[in-house]
Amino acid sequence: MRALEVVKAHYDANDRGDMAGMLAPLAEDIRWTEMEGFPCAGTYIGPREVFENVFARLAAEWDNYTCVVRELHEAGNVVVGLGNYTATHRKTGKFVDARVAHVWRVEDGKAVSFEQFTDTVLFDHAAR
Template sequence: MPNSANITLVRRFHESRMAPEVIAETVASDIVWDITPGFPGGGVYQGWDSVARDFFGPMRPNFEALGSVPEQYFTDGDGHVFVLGQYHPETKAGNKADVRFIHLWTIRDGKIAGLVQAADSHVLQQALNS
């Protein structure tokens, strides 16, 4: 898959806002989802079912909104897409924050097969605990 197609794939995932039909088309069922320690739900998840149930499931009750806003996309020509951006969460208590992130996506056979995420966990934890 050409580099620009990889960016298009990851951009489509981000812009879908987790639409199930887009997830089915863009994400490998055996995805490895690696979230930085200190971030709520930080850890490594194997497979989309685990990501949805074990990562997103426990997070949702804490937030009114937690979307990602990609700002820049880069590719390395080796099946990786790097995304710099921000989360703009709003907690159930009404606290808001601007949380910087970097995502490293791995593309395999035209699908997203891996994510390594690093984010400013401290800022997010402050919003959750204020």
Template sequence: MTPLETVQHMYAAFGRGDVPAILACLADDVQWEYGEQGPTPAPVPWLQPRRGREAVVGFFESLAALEFSRFVPHKLLADGPLVVALIDLEATVRATGRTVVEDDEVHLWHFDAAGKVCRFRHRADSWAHAVALGAVA
């Protein structure tokens, strides 16, 4: 599969709740939420940096705190080993009943030479996620 096809496959698997299919597309040492997180990363479990396929399982486990009412990848842009996805989502944090809404949340998918995801990052409104979680006022 091309990187674009792989990302389409992973979003379809996410929609089915098929986490093993997503994990199979990741490099063993994938960097999840790569990049500088600042002196204090957002207190949002699903936006924490992780390293390695096994650690990414924790990301999917953390999503159990959310009830998604909308998750729509509406634009996928591919350029070689990079796929950029724009996502519209709405999810309610089960513990607080508060909703987070993202229009055009950006997902960055980087692929290695073997066709596996080697780096991934959400570009999301982490403050809105933290407020919905009740982690900040």
């Protein structure tokens, strides 16, 4: 399976609201990094840590959190996704709309690393 297909499967599942489908393309030892300054910043190892520290946390702190990736670019085993995050902070009621870039690395049909790049200041302002 091409790297682009692996990553696209994750985003397709996201669009369907299918958490199991989102986690399925991830290797058991994936290194998933959320940018410093982002609400769930850090590096998490494995799908379980990704779910608990990223997806569950975002769902708990933000209403209508969406990630819409409009472009995917493949270069061998690396895929870059470009899109937007939108969400409303539960405590402040402030809305955020931020551009995002995701860099994926795929080996043997599984995503082995993920790194996020976004404007973390927009999220910080929405949370204050």
